[in-house]
Structure formats: structure tokens, C-alpha cells
Amino acid sequence: MAQPLFESTLKSLPLLGRGKVRDIYAVDADRLLIVTSDRLSAFDVILPDPIPDKGRVLTAMAAFWFARLGHIVPNQLTGIDPESVVTADERDQVRGRALVVKRLKPLPIEAVVRGYVIGSGWKDYQDSGAICGIRLPAGLAQAAKLPSPIFTPASKADVGDHDENISFAEAQTRCAAELTGLLAGTGTNGARLAAQARDAAIALYAEAANYAAGRGIIIADTKFEFGVDAAGTLHLIDEALTPDSSRFWPADSYREGISPPSYDKQYVRDYLETLTWGKKAPGPHLPADVIAKTAAKYREAFERLTGQSLA
Numbered sequence: 001m002a003q004p005l006f007e008s009t010l011k012s013l014p015l016l017g018r019g020k021v022r023d024i025y026a027v028d029a030d031r032l033l034i035v036t037s038d039r040l041s042a043f044d045v046i047l048p049d050p051i052p053d054k055g056r057v058l059t060a061m062a063a064f065w066f067a068r069l070g071h072i073v074p075n076q077l078t079g080i081d082p083e084s085v086v087t088a089d090e091r092d093q094v095r096g097r098a099l100v101v102k103r104l105k106p107l108p109i110e111a112v113v114r115g116y117v118i119g120s121g122w123k124d125y126q127d128s129g130a131i132c133g134i135r136l137p138a139g140l141a142q143a144a145k146l147p148s149p150i151f152t153p154a155s156k157a158d159v160g161d162h163d164e165n166i167s168f169a170e171a172q173t174r175c176a177a178e179l180t181g182l183l184a185g186t187g188t189n190g191a192r193l194a195a196q197a198r199d200a201a202i203a204l205y206a207e208a209a210n211y212a213a214g215r216g217i218i219i220a221d222t223k224f225e226f227g228v229d230a231a232g233t234l235h236l237i238d239e240a241l242t243p244d245s246s247r248f249w250p251a252d253s254y255r256e257g258i259s260p261p262s263y264d265k266q267y268v269r270d271y272l273e274t275l276t277w278g279k280k281a282p283g284p285h286l287p288a289d290v291i292a293k294t295a296a297k298y299r300e301a302f303e304r305l306t307g308q309s310l311a
Contacts (some may be wrong), residue, residue, distance in 0.1 A: 004050035047283040055097040076101035104227030110154040113205035116220040186232030220247035263301035
């Protein structure tokens with residue numbers, strides 16, 4: 001197991017920003033270097049303890065899905081070796097945990113697809129019988145499977161703020177407001193791109209969920225991010241179908257009426273729910289056994305889904 005990386009410290013490239021998990025550097029006018037750290041966020045708070053090998057698991061799993069689902073929508077990958085864009089003494093920081101990607105304009109929404117009623121969707125359903133304005137059948141239990149997957153977009157919050165579920169109409173409005181200038185002359189517009197993102201997200205989820213079912217894993221829900229190039233072409237960006245962006249449930253222990261056991265960071269969320277820390281920064285330290293079990297869950301999710309071992 002490699003030494004955990006809480007934060008990269010590259011000096012050979014300009015740092016553009018740090019997200020909850022990823023550090024973003026400029027390679028040139030057309031490309032970025034994305035370094036996936038071992039940071040873990042929960043309830044939109046970055047916790048002080050890294051999870052060993054988490055960044056490597058996320059990077060390898062996202063690469064697996066990018067390759068498997070590339071026929072549905074173009075993605076951000078360039079195929080350039082991350083070690084080739086940094087100095088020799090910085091290669092350890094990017095090896096196995098970084099990608100060189102296209103510079104794209106992100107859509108200002110989180111593209112969430114739900115196949116089951118859980119998490120914030122369960123709370124919305126209890127309050128209103130709907131999620132993001134989509135009316136659902138009455139009487140559904142927690143973790144119930146939906147008749148068909150639904151697209152439930154969310155706002156894209158800054159680090160430390162909370163994403164909020166929004167309607168599809170609001171997602172179209174936000175995309176139109178954010179992308180109008182960029183898309184001039186491309187033959188498309190923000191509202192149309194929001195619809196493309198919805199359709200692509202549902203198609204990505206459906207194919208991934210079908211594949212995962214054959215591996216004994218239920219993908220309860222997942223979050224995609226999309227970006228657009230200067231020609232107005234939609235791309236899948238950020239990460240895809242990882243334990244950070246998805247709920248993975250072992251099929252053999254799934255049942256309705258509870259929050260099922262999971263391979264994702266729900267394990268950490270459940271632990272944090274036992275504490276009285278207010279869900280605001282700074283986050284609490286995690287016990288050693290929680291860190292170790294979380295690392296093991298991430299690895300197991302990768303190995304079960306891909307049939308590979310982490311190098």
C-alpha cells in the first residue's frame with residue numbers, strides 16, 4: 001500500500017485549484033493534469049485523515065468505466081501519460097492517481113441518476129412523494145427499486161457548501177445562463193445540452209448497472225459531470241461510477257426498508273452520524289479501524305467490478 005497523499009505539491013505546473021478530492025494543474029492551453037488525492041469528504045466537509053490508496057482506486061475505476069462506456073458519449077481523456085508532464089522528482093505524486101485531460105467547460109449541474117430511493121432522494125420522497133419534481137409511486141420503502149431510472153440533477157456547490165436537488169427545468173435554465181456565450185455559433189444551446197446530459201447520464205447508468213449486476217453489485221445511484229468543448233460537443237468529465245460518486249450495494253445483502261450495506265463512503269457517513277460535530281468544517285478525525293475498513297471497501301468495489309487487482 002502506497003503512502004497516502006492528502007495533497008499534491010507539484011511545482012512544475014501551475015496549480016489552478018483544489019476540489020474536495022482532486023487537485024487541478026494547467027499543462028497547456030488545451031490540457032489539464034488532474035491529480036486524485038486520498039482525501040475523503042463527507043457531508044461536503046473534507047475530513048483530516050486520508051484513506052490509503054483511495055486516489056489510485058478512483059483513478060483506476062474511472063479509467064475502466066471511461067473505456068467501457070466510451071461508445072455512449074465522448075470523454076475527457078487524452079491518452080497522455082501523466083508522468084510525462086511533470087518533473088522526474090514529482091512522478092511519485094502522479095503515478096497511478098492522475099490523468100491528463102482535455103480542457104472543457106463544465107456544465108453547472110451534477111447529473112444524478114437514481115435507480116433506487118435512498119439518500120437525499122429518500123428524504124425528498126418522504127416529504128413530497130417526488131424527487132426533483134418527478135412524482136413517484138406511493139408507498140415506496142427506503143431503498144426500493146424504482147420502476148425505471150430517473151434523472152435528478154443537483155446544483156454544483158463550492159467546496160464546503162451543499163449540493164441541492166433541482167428540477168430539470170432549473171438545470172436547463174442554469175446551463176443556458178452559464179453556456180450561452182461559449183455556444184454561440186455551434187448550433188446548440190445550454191438547454192439542449194442539459195437534455196443531452198440527461199439522456200447520456202441515464203444511458204451510462206443503465207449500461208453500468210446491468211454490467212455491475214452480473215458482478216453481484218447494485219448501483220443504487222450515481223453522479224456524472226459533463227463538459228463541453230468549443231464546438232459544442234458534450235463530454236463525460238471528472239470521474240465516473242466510483243465509490244465517491246456512486247452507491248454500490250452488495251446484491252446478496254440488499255433488502256428494502258434499510259440503508260443497505262455498501263462499498264462506498266456511506267460506511268464513513270454512518271460512522272459520522274454517531275458523532276455530534278455539526279457537519280461543518282473542521283471535520284473529525286477518523287479512528288484507525290474506520291480508515292482501514294473504508295480503504296478495504298474501496299479496493300473490494302474496484303476488484304469486484306473490474307475483475308482486476310490494484311497494481
